[in-house]
Amino acid sequence: MADRARPPSVAGKVMAILDAFATGAGRPNLSEICRRAGLPLATGHRLVGELVAGGFLERVPDGTYRIGTRLWRIGSQAPAVTGLRELALPHMEDLYEATHDNVQLAVLRDGRALFVERLRGTRSVPVLTQVGAALPLHATGAGKVLLAFAPEPVRERIIEEGLARHSARTITDPDELRRSLERVRRTGHAVTRDEMTLGAASVAVPVHDADGAVAAALSLVARSRSADVRRLLPPLTTAARALSRDVAAHWRGGPSAQRNAGA
Amino acid sequence: MADRARPPSVAGKVMAILDAFATGAGRPNLSEICRRAGLPLATGHRLVGELVAGGFLERVPDGTYRIGTRLWRIGSQAPAVTGLRELALPHMEDLYEATHDNVQLAVLRDGRALFVERLRGTRSVPVLTQVGAALPLHATGAGKVLLAFAPEPVRERIIEEGLARHSARTITDPDELRRSLERVRRTGHAVTRDEMTLGAASVAVPVHDADGAVAAALSLVARSRSADVRRLLPPLTTAARALSRDVAAHWRGGPSAQRNAGA
Incomplete structure (x- = not known):
């Protein structure tokens, strides 16, 4: 500073x-x-x-x-966060109602996944994420999406800086992570199981802005024993596409513009 | 300052x-x-x-x-707000799912209703409230609850300071407001119709802390044409009681202690 x-x-x-x-x-x-x-x-x-x-x-x-x-x-007046939150909330509510799992929205900030909104209910699995928490990119579903679609120099710098172990299942090998991120780009979604928190699995997909850039990641976090990606992915993808349309239509000057600088 | x-x-x-x-x-x-x-x-x-x-x-x-x-x-690390939010979120989700109306949580701060959380969906009526917004006590349902249960000197000071008109239906007469607040204390809930925003009606109830003091107000905001208090009140009261139990069990040092100083 x-x-x-x-x-x-x-x-x-x-x-x-x-x-x-x-x-x-x-x-x-x-x-x-x-x-x-x-x-x-x-x-x-x-x-x-x-x-x-x-x-x-x-x-x-x-x-x-x-x-x-x-x-x-x-702080709650920060438009880069609250503008996105206001657009996302109805879609996140729809998604919560369809799944009753944790619904999370994250943006890439300072090399971490910054969680700007999170919904959860009485039946959702307990997770570490709180609004305002910045979690490692390589160990969270939302983080993997943000990392996979980040510009290559940003992605490589974060990988080279070292991949800390958060659980026995965290991917800490750079090449294994690169292959995992390549899969995210190919399939359009990321899946993690027990990589950040034992017992929790996440599925995440990108939210696009008007330029087609990845502005945020939307994710569901469920119990890893019962999480069924085939069941979770359709409502998640539907909500992310609806949110992307709203972001493209209504959102200017959010994290997208600052992402590269901040990452 | x-x-x-x-x-x-x-x-x-x-x-x-x-x-x-x-x-x-x-x-x-x-x-x-x-x-x-x-x-x-x-x-x-x-x-x-x-x-x-x-x-x-x-x-x-x-x-x-x-x-x-x-x-x-x-700012998102402020425990007085985020601790209450974390406790409230599951109950607010339940309430949203039961009603699909705007679900809001407010605390008394600096003589206004400070909205610390708000859920809404695609079907909810548009309202002025955003997280972090501070709205007048006398014109909002949540505000009337906070004002009705505030210590009398605080309440009277706020009334004496003047009751600004926000719509044709805002109560601006001090005695009429005092009668309205007396009714809130007697019935345990506040109702507003078009008093802040034309077209929106709210129902609000108190959330109590371990000492029985009013720590917050939980409210539903619906379209004033279709809002049916008899339908909205039971789920609202149920959620507020469940939240009060969680607040009494888990929440220390929140706005309750600062309320009188801050109001």
């Missing part, structure tokens, strides 16, 4: 503090925030205090901090 | 700039951002540039700015 050669500006420090909350990993106390943000304790103390006073952060009685509702509300 | 007697700090200026996007009203250019934030153009130009470089804001080719996906992601 800031040039390494010179100290970050105050705005840079404020962003570094807020970035310390981006992963959602635990609820940090002041020293943990300063460690993540790379700030001296005195500076962090002053700025965190200002952010609490402004409602951007909230102090919990146990001395930890969390993102405040005010910042949530500002 | 900042003491009027002294100039705001840089962190205060950064928050003022981001706050300029909170309402979601249009996509401001630089001078509009500076006007809303109360900053000189040179200062605003520098800070906006830093926020764009950090991915907190995005510059659109036409010279306007919008909230960036990075800030959306940080």
Whole structure:
């Protein structure tokens, strides 16, 4: 964010503090925030205090901090995400009603699958995904779709950076993943079983924008024991095509334009 | 946010700039951002540039700015909102499936009904509500529930501040609203017809936390011509009770604790 050669500006420090909350990993106390943000304790103390006073952060009685509702509300106005969400929601509802599985929508961001919406019901299998979560591309169905259709240099860079193991079934061999992604491009859908979460299987397909580029991935996550791709794929494909038409007609300036830069 | 007697700090200026996007009203250019934030153009130009470089804001080719996906992601980690959303989602799905109307969840924030989740389908009536929208308490079903069960000083302050007209049917007379809220407390539900949006009717009920306080309002919004309260109320009440049990069992430190301060 800031040039390494010179100290970050105050705005840079404020962003570094807020970035310390981006992963959602635990609820940090002041020293943990300063460690993540790379700030001296005195500076962090002053700025965190200002952010609490402004409602951007909230102090919990146990001395930890969390993102405040005010910042949530500002963030919820991000049109690249919310525009896509608004278009997708009716189609995702239709899909949920047809399957009762987890219905997820992800975009490619910073080399990960950023989940911008997720529906689930009382009967859906528990999954790691939450709205705002950024999961690895090579271990999730939605991620494999985004990776398979990413420009080749982006795809190769992500593969070369290393494929972390998330379960015993994660594909960690680059060539095996390349073959798997080639299959995704050929068939138009990705399937994962137990590759991110044991017990969960996913099927994912691309959502296209007006230029035919892949703007997002729509996926269903079901129990891997009972997941039947032949049953899940027809409603998933139907919903993704309906959403693609809406995206092509109504959506401008979303992640598609920023995808290559951000990936 | 900042003491009027002294100039705001840089962190205060950064928050003022981001706050300029909170309402979601249009996509401001630089001078509009500076006007809303109360900053000189040179200062605003520098800070906006830093926020764009950090991915907190995005510059659109036409010279306007919008909230960036990075800030959306940080905001999406706000536990006061997302914890409630995660608990509510399965119950809201059940309710959507039973009614196919708009299903909405709101909390009381800064004297308005802040909508933290909303489901809708292809058959639902179009409404103003979006996730992150803050609508007037006196003109929405969810808002009337939140206002009816708010502490009396909070309720009276909001009524005294004036009841803006949003449609020909909005209740703008304080005494008429007080009687309407008394009815909400007696019956346990609120009904509005065409009071915010012509053509839309809503039914809303409270969601209770472990202390029996009203933590949120759950509502259905349907076409006012066909909305049948006797049909909508049973599934709505059932879902709100199921959600209240989950909130009582699993939810700590949500808006309930901050409600009085924030309202």
